Amino acid sequence: MNEPLDLxxxxxxxxAAELGSISAAGDRLQLAVAAASARITALEEALGLRVFERSSRxxxxxxxxxxxxxxxxxILVDMDRLSVDLHDYAKGLQGHVRLAANTSAMLEVLPAKLDRMAREHPLIRIDVVEHGSLDIPLMLLEGRADLGIVDMAHAPHGITLTDCFSDTLVLVVPAGHALAGTAPLALEQALDEQFIALHDGTALSSRLMRSASLSGKALKIRMQMRSFDAVCRMVAGGLGVAVLPLQAVGPQLASLPLATVPLTDAWAARTHRIALRSGVExxxxxxxxIDFLLR
Structure with missing residues (x-):
């Protein structure tokens, strides 16, 4: 049986699945509603099963x-990628890599690594997008990225991890704060403070919440920001304290009235890892x- 399942x-x-409507799907694809509906119906009849339950809604x-x-x-991601790759090869390029990386990688290692890669391999095109570590595995599994850099200790199902680089989390406080200049401390000793945190869903936020919970206290979050820079500026304004990677906030430490306090918690020493889809060469x-990232 030749099933009418084409691209x-x-x-x-x-x-239609994304929009909840065959009419809306037709509009998106610039296809008449009758033609879009006929394609779905023909496939359902050929397969002998329903793809959609239809209602007035x-x-x-x-x-x-x-x-x-x-x-x-x-399949569609693979086909779109194939089309892009063929066009790249037609232009003389030698490959195309889609890299999804967390913020720490973007700030700490990628600028220098990608600059060297571009100079030594100018015919390899690299597209880079910034995403939270927790989002990147799904991007790999769905074929929306070829390579990821994540802050994860354990690989999710279907993902392979390889150590890439390390950084250190520190407590960031306003200059002149009572904790500024003190000896290294555990996060638990700072939990009476108001915290400026990253938005929910980041690996760092999850780590802080978990650590506070294990100590039997709640993390007092006063504000949630979307960038390290915004967090630092709120801390510098005296609005709270924060936990951030030391290597990523050098410019802010040099230009804002901030101080750092080392953390003794084991989780403060982080290893960021390269993530790949398992079983895919x-x-x-x-x-x-990958070779450049591991050098």
Missing amino acids: ATLRVIVA GVRLTPAGQMLVRRGRE PAPATLTL
């Missing part, structure tokens, strides 16, 4: 449809980038 139909199904995936969309997204360009 165009797959795009219609994925779009739109469409909802059946269990079979959920599997189809999950696998279909991977990296492309030569990806292997070249």
Whole structure:
């Protein structure tokens, strides 16, 4: 049986699933609603099962449809990537790597590494996006990235981790604060302070919450910021204290009235790791980038 499951139909199904409407999917893909609906119906009839449950409110995936969309997204990402790679090769490029990295990697190691990589391998194109460590494994599993750099101690299912670089978390306080200049301390000793934290969902925020919980106290979060720089500026303004990687906030420490206090907690010494999808052989360009990251 020749099942009418081609890339165009797959795009219609994925779009309808994301938007909850075949009409909206048609609009996104610039396809008539009748044509979009006919593609889905033809596939359902050929397979002998329903992809969507239809109602006056739109469409909802059946269990079979959920599997189809999950696998279909991977296929579409691969096909779009193939198209980009072929165009790159037509231009004389020798490879294309999509790197998803956490903020610490962006600030601490990637500028110098990527600059050297670009000078030694100018025909390899590298696209870099910043994401939280907790988001990157899913990007790898869904085929939206080839390589990740994460702050994770243990590999999620389907992911392989390799040590890449280390950094150190410190307590950042306003200059003149009672804790400034004190001996190294454990986070538990600072939990009476108001904290300026990163937004929820980051590996660092999760680490702080877990450590405070284990000590039997709650982390008193006064504000949540989206960048290390914003956190430092709030601390410098006397609004609280923070825990940040020492190596990532050098410019702020040099220009703002801040002080740092070493932390004695074992988790303050972090190892960031290269993340890859298990069972998938990296492309030569990806292997070249990994070599540069590990030097």
